Amino acid sequence: MPQEFSQIDRRHPRNDALPKALGLERFAADHYPEGLLWAGARRAGIPHARIRTVDVSAAAALPGVVRVLTRADVAGSNLQGIVHKDQPVLAGDKVRHCGDAVALVLAVDRETLARALSLVRLDLEPLPGVFDPAQALKKGAPLVHEGRRGGNVLVRASIRTGRGAAVLRECPVVVRGTFSTPMQAHAFIETENGTARLLPDGTLEMTVSTQAPFRDRFEIAQALGLDPMRIRVVAPYLGGGFGGKDGATVQCLLALAALHAGGRPVKMWWEREESMLAGYKRHAARLTYALGADRDGTLRALSCRIVMDSGAYAHLGGEVMALGMESAGGPYRIPHADIRGLCVYTNNPVAGAFRGFGAAQTAFAAERMMDRLAEKLGMDPLELRLRNALRRGDRNAAGVTMTASTGMAACLEALRAHPAYAAREAWKRAAPPHARRGAGVAAACIGVGYGRGLPDAATARIELTETGTFRIFNAVPDMGQGNASAFALIAAEALGQSPASFELVQPDTACCLPSGSSSAGRTTYTYGNALVRACGALRDRLLVRGAMALLADDTADLTLAPGAVRHVKSGRAVPLALLARMMILEDRTATAEFVMPVTPDATGGKGFVIGFPHLLFAYAAVLALSEVDELTGAVRVRRFVSATDGGRVLNPQGFEQQVAGALIQGMGWALSEDVLTREGRILNPDLSTYLVPTAADAPEVDCLAVDSVEETGPFGMKGIGEVNLNAALPSIGAAVQDACGARLDAAPLTPEKVLGARPRRARRTP
Amino acid sequence: MSRVHAPRGLAELLALRADLPGAALMAGGTDLVPRSRARGGLPEDVILLQDVPELHGITSGKGLLRIGAAATHAALLADPRVGRGLPVLARALACLASPAIRNMGSIGGNICTASPAGDTLPPLHVLEARVELAGREGVRELSLAEFILGPGRTALGPGEVLCAVLVPRPEGFSLQHFEKVGLRGAMAIAVVSLAAMLRLDGRGRVAEARLAWGSAGPAVVRCPAAEAALLGRRPTLSALRAAARHARAAVRPIDDLRASAAYRREVAGNLLLRLADLSSR
Numbered sequence A: 001m002p003q004e005f006s007q008i009d010r011r012h013p014r015n016d017a018l019p020k021a022l023g024l025e026r027f028a029a030d031h032y033p034e035g036l037l038w039a040g041a042r043r044a045g046i047p048h049a050r051i052r053t054v055d056v057s058a059a060a061a062l063p064g065v066v067r068v069l070t071r072a073d074v075a076g077s078n079l080q081g082i083v084h085k086d087q088p089v090l091a092g093d094k095v096r097h098c099g100d101a102v103a104l105v106l107a108v109d110r111e112t113l114a115r116a117l118s119l120v121r122l123d124l125e126p127l128p129g130v131f132d133p134a135q136a137l138k139k140g141a142p143l144v145h146e147g148r149r150g151g152n153v154l155v156r157a158s159i160r161t162g163r164g165a166a167v168l169r170e171c172p173v174v175v176r177g178t179f180s181t182p183m184q185a186h187a188f189i190e191t192e193n194g195t196a197r198l199l200p201d202g203t204l205e206m207t208v209s210t211q212a213p214f215r216d217r218f219e220i221a222q223a224l225g226l227d228p229m230r231i232r233v234v235a236p237y238l239g240g241g242f243g244g245k246d247g248a249t250v251q252c253l254l255a256l257a258a259l260h261a262g263g264r265p266v267k268m269w270w271e272r273e274e275s276m277l278a279g280y281k282r283h284a285a286r287l288t289y290a291l292g293a294d295r296d297g298t299l300r301a302l303s304c305r306i307v308m309d310s311g312a313y314a315h316l317g318g319e320v321m322a323l324g325m326e327s328a329g330g331p332y333r334i335p336h337a338d339i340r341g342l343c344v345y346t347n348n349p350v351a352g353a354f355r356g357f358g359a360a361q362t363a364f365a366a367e368r369m370m371d372r373l374a375e376k377l378g379m380d381p382l383e384l385r386l387r388n389a390l391r392r393g394d395r396n397a398a399g400v401t402m403t404a405s406t407g408m409a410a411c412l413e414a415l416r417a418h419p420a421y422a423a424r425e426a427w428k429r430a431a432p433p434h435a436r437r438g439a440g441v442a443a444a445c446i447g448v449g450y451g452r453g454l455p456d457a458a459t460a461r462i463e464l465t466e467t468g469t470f471r472i473f474n475a476v477p478d479m480g481q482g483n484a485s486a487f488a489l490i491a492a493e494a495l496g497q498s499p500a501s502f503e504l505v506q507p508d509t510a511c512c513l514p515s516g517s518s519s520a521g522r523t524t525y526t527y528g529n530a531l532v533r534a535c536g537a538l539r540d541r542l543l544v545r546g547a548m549a550l551l552a553d554d555t556a557d558l559t560l561a562p563g564a565v566r567h568v569k570s571g572r573a574v575p576l577a578l579l580a581r582m583m584i585l586e587d588r589t590a591t592a593e594f595v596m597p598v599t600p601d602a603t604g605g606k607g608f609v610i611g612f613p614h615l616l617f618a619y620a621a622v623l624a625l626s627e628v629d630e631l632t633g634a635v636r637v638r639r640f641v642s643a644t645d646g647g648r649v650l651n652p653q654g655f656e657q658q659v660a661g662a663l664i665q666g667m668g669w670a671l672s673e674d675v676l677t678r679e680g681r682i683l684n685p686d687l688s689t690y691l692v693p694t695a696a697d698a699p700e701v702d703c704l705a706v707d708s709v710e711e712t713g714p715f716g717m718k719g720i721g722e723v724n725l726n727a728a729l730p731s732i733g734a735a736v737q738d739a740c741g742a743r744l745d746a747a748p749l750t751p752e753k754v755l756g757a758r759p760r761r762a763r764r765t766p
Numbered sequence B: 001m002s003r004v005h006a007p008r009g010l011a012e013l014l015a016l017r018a019d020l021p022g023a024a025l026m027a028g029g030t031d032l033v034p035r036s037r038a039r040g041g042l043p044e045d046v047i048l049l050q051d052v053p054e055l056h057g058i059t060s061g062k063g064l065l066r067i068g069a070a071a072t073h074a075a076l077l078a079d080p081r082v083g084r085g086l087p088v089l090a091r092a093l094a095c096l097a098s099p100a101i102r103n104m105g106s107i108g109g110n111i112c113t114a115s116p117a118g119d120t121l122p123p124l125h126v127l128e129a130r131v132e133l134a135g136r137e138g139v140r141e142l143s144l145a146e147f148i149l150g151p152g153r154t155a156l157g158p159g160e161v162l163c164a165v166l167v168p169r170p171e172g173f174s175l176q177h178f179e180k181v182g183l184r185g186a187m188a189i190a191v192v193s194l195a196a197m198l199r200l201d202g203r204g205r206v207a208e209a210r211l212a213w214g215s216a217g218p219a220v221v222r223c224p225a226a227e228a229a230l231l232g233r234r235p236t237l238s239a240l241r242a243a244a245r246h247a248r249a250a251v252r253p254i255d256d257l258r259a260s261a262a263y264r265r266e267v268a269g270n271l272l273l274r275l276a277d278l279s280s281r
């Protein structure tokens, strides 16, 4: 029976739309506290070296320089990292990539800071480095981290299901391929930054562009030897995050600077080039696949080898790989699989979390293998996918059972029913001169939430204000994905109020309650669930207080109406503004917890710390319509049609923004984004050489939502911020091949590669 | 911090230029400012061109258009004498950078930057435009090829400014085309570009061809052999293929992050084939 909603599933403008359009929203970067000092890091500039000395005397002597700090000034473990703590705040004995910070300068202004940084004299003894995983895995290769049992191997993991890869030998049809995907930069508009100040009472107060304020406190405390409860982190709206602000960026350096600033506020703000150099990246990956099927297209066996480049430090390398391995077989039933992954240290820039989180890399390989299989079998690529699509109760290649909402087939069916799909051949035939058009389909899935091994929790807090409106204490940063607005909508629905009566407090560890990070498609799901509970508690409380005011026997005939508690039978009501005046703050406040349920599956996975397996998955099927210029090899995506299973859509506007944004970010990775390095040095460290798509590149995007309800989600939703990104590259790859025959297994699909990869027969045409 | 000077007329500008030989001229600043970022900041003195009326505006002279050096790309596009009268230039302006940059950046700045990838340069070459330079000693005129000496190098004298670009009005060039190959749809530096003007006779045969390539050598590349190969022929694929072979032999491209020299060479020729699509319409 369809549920009736008053707010959910209707278009609402986001709460931050107007303030952002007017330039009124204050991002962390907009904070300039009175009397601030500027902090900046001196970066190593070479990829692998032993540090002989760091001579700060000239820098410290420069007028306007307040302090110059080195490793010796760090009192704690000096190690940062979310799961594996291996990244020094300030490198002391060794440099492992060009972006390592070796000294921290505090100065009165930016010009002085820049001069002082150049005056820090580094005496570094260069060491031979390793710049790709294959080189790092060789016997006797230089070690990025000495004294580890695994050498340069950060994580080695494997998943074996059924009878494993041996079954390939029994398969009448087997396809093979080797794929590679590049390092990608998040390229958010607001680069990593924050401000910090040590208050007279010893509290360290920070405002940071961060995805994980609650975790930050512990990471900073451990690295610097502080009490986490004396650290307050405020996280305003972020000017983009995409995973790149999950984990320490400026946090520890900034806190260290504040400890030595004599109580003055300190600001650190990475320049674009510094953000490229020291910020995290999507793991470059190499994937070797074999996929076996029966003649009717039923998938039987999968073998895959995944090698990811972690760069100099771990960040979330193991977890990224876990997620990639979990969906290595795509959203399909494959009974026998052997999936192996290696995440390897090199002296390259540090890889970390990025929207798509490992599954983006494996989706490229898995989906292009499906295309290859369809070609070999003479089957329609969409039909082949549909035949094998996971349905509720099925197991995927990694042995994870889909026990929750599983709309993969529905997504493919919705795509097939879309007019653009039926019209694709006619569209191709209408190609302008010297252009070839092609259509490509891809399906994708991604686990929602942290996966097993770490509670995925959030704590909501909501209060009735003294004036009878509501205030939500959001504890999970909004990096642009719109979760804060979604919270107002969820609370409005739960309390039967208009969304305009909700005010949002953005994350602040001093008044919001501990919650996990803004990541993993879990942001709205987890906090939203906690909020629904908190709203329920608040409503019950208000009804009891209302009964008192209305002299009702009990709450049976009372409802919470917009702005009032009403007695349904008599029509009498007490305004919330009046009720609020009779309640103390504690009485007007409700809090509630939610911990994401986990899958009971114990699968054959080996080598994972956390992050495997998942209970919930989001699904998407995408059609890419692309045009290839025969004279230049340039690829233009003209249209994406996406059908997504994200459970129930809370706000179609927010849904569309996430779907289109993910597809276009994925398109950038497919066509032009590639962090180029030579011996660990980035060759394209700015936005005129590292090319993200512009508005002029953005195709038309049709965003369909399939009918789906995730029963465990707030009003039936689950996270969909990532899944479409994973389908962009394979669908474009398929469309390019369909257009001109160029089969490119190494992304990005640059004009030069496309022009060179067209088969001979196609090349003669111009 | 730099001292910023804003002269109100050409005479004042030339006087300042003589007094401050180390000063940078700044029109829109869209090249100067990003470039100085890498050099640790702007020079001590910056002279703005925005308030010098002699450098603005477009005037029609006898058989030519005089375009003020500080005219912005957006202003040029909005003027029908460029927008409709000089399609080869208008096409280049329309794909130069982005709307915001086109509102700031000037044609004079694009010329003086003398980048092999400057988008107005191939069109100005095929239009056989000349530049007007003013100094305290007077005014002189140079062809574009004389003015641009190599990447980032021009014949601008120490006390001089570029005042205007003089563009002869093209007569009878019914086919004008500009195409830039960039790595994205906007804000893309040319990997290779082509400006072409064809004058056709009554039977559709090429009576005159002017072709120029950007990002295909240290400066704009003209290729007389390719132009000659088209003479007397209709611009068909086979005629254009022959011209393309000459073009590929004439260009001197480099390898860089964006593309290899081999790709640039191949595409420099390929771009000519687009003219067949245009002439068949």
Ligand SMILES: Cc1cc2nc3c(=O)[nH]c(=O)nc-3n(C[C@H](O)[C@H](O)[C@H](O)COP(=O)(O)OP(=O)(O)OC[C@H]3O[C@@H](n4cnc5c(N)ncnc54)[C@H](O)[C@@H]3O)c2cc1C
Pocket (backbone or CB within 6 Å): B024, B025, B026, B027, B028, B029, B030, B031, B032, B033, B034, B049, B055, B069, B070, B095, B096, B097, B098, B101, B104, B105, B106, B107, B108, B109, B110, B111, B112, B113, B117, B118, B119, B120, B156, B160, B161, B162, B163, B187, B188, B189, B190
């Ligand atoms: C994001 C971005 C994208 C861009 N995309 C493109 C593109 O697609 N294609 C392209 O061709 N360019 C591009 N550019 C470069 C730039 O915008 C153009 O070259 C523009 O035309 C420069 O004009 P300007 O007025 O801003 O020059 P300025 O920066 O003011 O000046 C550039 C140089 O010329 C000198 N100069 C300027 N005017 C005069 C004069 N009258 N006399 C003597 N010297 C003078 C200056 O001293 C300086 O050395 C881009 C720039 C940016 C920032």
